[in-house]
Amino acid sequence: xxxxxxxxxxxxxxxxxxxxxxxxxxxxxxxxxxxxxxxxxxxxxxxxxxxxxxxxxxxxxxxxxxxxxxxxxxxxxxxxxxxxxxxxxxxxxxxxxxxxxxxxxxxxxxxxx
Numbered sequence: 001x002x003x004x005x006x007x008x009x010x011x012x013x014x015x016x017x018x019x020x021x022x023x024x025x026x027x028x029x030x031x032x033x034x035x036x037x038x039x040x041x042x043x044x045x046x047x048x049x050x051x052x053x054x055x056x057x058x059x060x061x062x063x064x065x066x067x068x069x070x071x072x073x074x075x076x077x078x079x080x081x082x083x084x085x086x087x088x089x090x091x092x093x094x095x096x097x098x099x100x101x102x103x104x105x106x107x108x109x110x111x112x113x
Contacts, residue, residue, distance in 0.1 A: 002110040003063050008055035009103045011089045016044070019089065030081035036068040037061055037078075055104070066107050 011019065023042045031040040039062040045053055063072065072078055087094045090102035 001112065003066060004108045004110070005059075005061040005063055005066075005069070006106040006108050007059040007061065007103055008106070009058070010054075010056045010091055012091050014089065022089070027081060027085065030077040031061065034072055034075045034078050036064055036072050036075075038064060069107075 027042060028040065031037055040059065042057065042059045044057045045055070063069070073082065083094065086099075086102060090096075092098075092101050096102060
């Protein structure tokens with residue numbers, strides 16, 4: 001069964017080229033070296049066809065098992081990247097008392113077939 005962590009967010013106002021450089025040069029390498037992450041990719045919305053979404057960006061992280069989540073977020077390169085992303089790119093910053101205002105995490109399973 002395929003398992004995904006769906007991470008949805010709207011970063012602070014940003015330069016998309018600079019953010020794309022961060023994704024390619026820092027975000028992808030840091031997450032992709034974690035042994036419990038099978039695949040990781042980042043996306044941005046470009047057009048809302050039927051009305052505005054609650055987010056402008058999302059990441060898809062395929063994981064072996066949701067039970068690995070504590071190990072994933074504790075992996076040094078992942079932990080450091082989360083802190084850096086929150087400090088440099090998140091909408092509300094690292095000192096914000098509600099981390100879920102910066103990023104929503106949803107575990108998803110694919111229907112077999």
